[in-house]
Amino acid sequence: MADSFSINEEMSGRRKFLVAATSVAGGIAGAAIATPFLLSMMPSERAKAAGAPVEVDISKLEPGMLLMVEWRGKVVWILNRTPDMLESLVKVEGQLADPNSDKKQQPDYAKNRTRSIKPEIFVAEGICTHLGCSPVFRKDVAPADLGPDWLGGFFCPCHGSKFDLAGRVYKSVPAPTNMVVPPHAYLSDSRLLIGSESEGSA
Numbered sequence: 001m002a003d004s005f006s007i008n009e010e011m012s013g014r015r016k017f018l019v020a021a022t023s024v025a026g027g028i029a030g031a032a033i034a035t036p037f038l039l040s041m042m043p044s045e046r047a048k049a050a051g052a053p054v055e056v057d058i059s060k061l062e063p064g065m066l067l068m069v070e071w072r073g074k075v076v077w078i079l080n081r082t083p084d085m086l087e088s089l090v091k092v093e094g095q096l097a098d099p100n101s102d103k104k105q106q107p108d109y110a111k112n113r114t115r116s117i118k119p120e121i122f123v124a125e126g127i128c129t130h131l132g133c134s135p136v137f138r139k140d141v142a143p144a145d146l147g148p149d150w151l152g153g154f155f156c157p158c159h160g161s162k163f164d165l166a167g168r169v170y171k172s173v174p175a176p177t178n179m180v181v182p183p184h185a186y187l188s189d190s191r192l193l194i195g196s197e198s199e200g201s202a
Contacts, residue, residue: 052195058121059190066137068126071194075126075134076182078192085139085165086120088151089113092164095149097171098178105129106181115166115181123184123194124167126154130175133158139165154179 054071058078061067064085067078090113093099101111109117116122128135135154138146146155146162154163162170167179185196 054194055187056192056194057190058192061121063120064139069194071182076194077122077124077126077137079122079124079137079165081114081120081122081165085152086114089164089166092149092151092153092170095170096164096168097173099168101168101178103177105178107183110181113166115168115178117184117186121192122166123181123192125180125182127180128156128158128161128175129169129177129179130156130159130161130173135161135163 054069054076056067056069056078058067058080061078061080063080063082065080067080069076069078099113101115106115114122115124126134133156135156138150138155139152140150150162151164153165154167156162156175159174161173161175163175163179164170167181169175169178182194183196184192184194187193
């Protein structure tokens with residue numbers, strides 16, 4: 001009886017192993033089939049390098065939040081500015097090198113105080129215009145390291161350049177120009193297209 005029990009136990013163990021092995025193999029095969037379909041729905045590396053537009057869902061972008069996406073191998077920021085943030089844009093203008101965005105760092109439809117199509121949504125390449133470092137989002141007001149007049153914005157830790165919440169550069173910092181606003185357009189209230197050459201629309 002003991003031998004019969006051992007044989008049955010061994011056969012049961014083999015069956016479990018075969019079922020598990022078959023499931024794993026099936027899962028791998030399914031993934032191998034699904035992957036080309038998933039990849040076919042994504043922009044190719046060549047398309048990304050050529051600057052294919054990137055569609056972004058901004059429906060969950062809360063006020064005060066910053067979303068980062070990639071376009072043309074660069075990080076692009078999408079900031080949902082609060083009413084207080086928008087008010088700060090007026091207050092800091094005397095400290096800015098190019099408050100009216102006279103230098104061509106944005107499409108014509110973003111040459112305004114907010115440097116945007118919709119006042120609350122700011123879109124910019126997250127790159128310092130000095131040596132290409134990536135600034136950090138500092139929305140805190142008057143931190144000790146940025147001075148008592150700081151009302152929030154972007155700070156580049158590489159060489160100390162500062163930008164306001166519209167990406168406008170402060171005076172007397174290494175960065176020579178405002179941050180770049182890429183071409184963009186709204187497909188709907190919740191869908192943003194970055195890299196579109198057509199004029200933006202609300």
